[in-house]
Amino acid sequence: MTLAVAIRDLQFAWPAGPGLSIGDLQIAHGSRVFLQGPSGSGKSTLLSLIAGVLAPQSGQLTVLGQDMTKLSPAARDRLRAQSLGVIFQLFNLVPYLDVLSNVTLASRFSKSRGPASEADKRSTALELLGRLGLEDPALLSRRVDRLSVGQQQRVAAARALFGEPALVIADEPTSALDPKASTAFLDLLIREAERTGATLLFVSHDMGLSEPFDQTITMDAFTRQSGEPD
Numbered sequence: 001m002t003l004a005v006a007i008r009d010l011q012f013a014w015p016a017g018p019g020l021s022i023g024d025l026q027i028a029h030g031s032r033v034f035l036q037g038p039s040g041s042g043k044s045t046l047l048s049l050i051a052g053v054l055a056p057q058s059g060q061l062t063v064l065g066q067d068m069t070k071l072s073p074a075a076r077d078r079l080r081a082q083s084l085g086v087i088f089q090l091f092n093l094v095p096y097l098d099v100l101s102n103v104t105l106a107s108r109f110s111k112s113r114g115p116a117s118e119a120d121k122r123s124t125a126l127e128l129l130g131r132l133g134l135e136d137p138a139l140l141s142r143r144v145d146r147l148s149v150g151q152q153q154r155v156a157a158a159r160a161l162f163g164e165p166a167l168v169i170a171d172e173p174t175s176a177l178d179p180k181a182s183t184a185f186l187d188l189l190i191r192e193a194e195r196t197g198a199t200l201l202f203v204s205h206d207m208g209l210s211e212p213f214d215q216t217i218t219m220d221a222f223t224r225q226s227g228e229p230d
Contacts, residue, residue, distance in 0.1 A: 003026055003029060004029045004063070005050055005167070009058070022046075023222070027199060027201065031215060032214045033215045036207055037218060038205055038219075042222070044171065064083050089172040089173065091152050096145070098140065098142055099140050103159050106163055107162070125158065153176075154185070157188070161192050161196070166199065167198065174209065189202070
């Protein structure tokens with residue numbers, strides 16, 4: 001079995017208090033994984049470690065075949081730009097850019113992310129937005145801060161999926177949506193991940209969203225002490 005993420009005896013502690021302690025965690029390449037835990041359980045800390053924003057203090061962490069404990073901060077940044085797509089809870093879109101510019105933003109940080117030519121980037125972004133239900137041409141040149149919350153969420157998903165990253169991390173992306181909209185968005189996200197063969201790590205406190213996933217992991221499964229940031 002090829003692994004997208006492999007963790008062994010990982011330790012991470014914040015200066016002001018305790019942190020994470022994970023004995024063993026494996027995420028298969030191409031799988032759909034649901035990570036559940038309440039606020040303050042360390043979900044975001046774990047995501048930051050997997051995404052290379054934070055570095056483990058001890059133990060083993062391999063992401064897409066790369067030993068994160070041996071990579072420099074710059075190398076972790078390159079890996080994230082090239083091969084990871086992240087959907088943030090608050091979307092983190094660039095408010096003064098239009099829809100298309102936000103979607104293709106990853107290609108500015110990595111030449112290998114998406115097509116080489118600007119015309120092909122635009123075409124790829126348009127196809128992706130269409131599949132996510134944003135096919136209205138009037139929206140494409142609109143600043144994202146003038147979109148509805150649901151539209152911003154789909155732009156954030158398109159940005160994360162642009163260039164077909166091998167690993168997509170979604171950090172509570174449905175927290176601002178009602179149950180019906182949450183389910184519809186999750187269906188779109190899973191369909192896109194399956195289309196490209198991406199591994200999907202979806203984080204939420206809502207176990208009601210876990211049904212379509214291959215694997216459910218709860219933060220309670222990891223030995224830890226209370227007190228670290230979420």
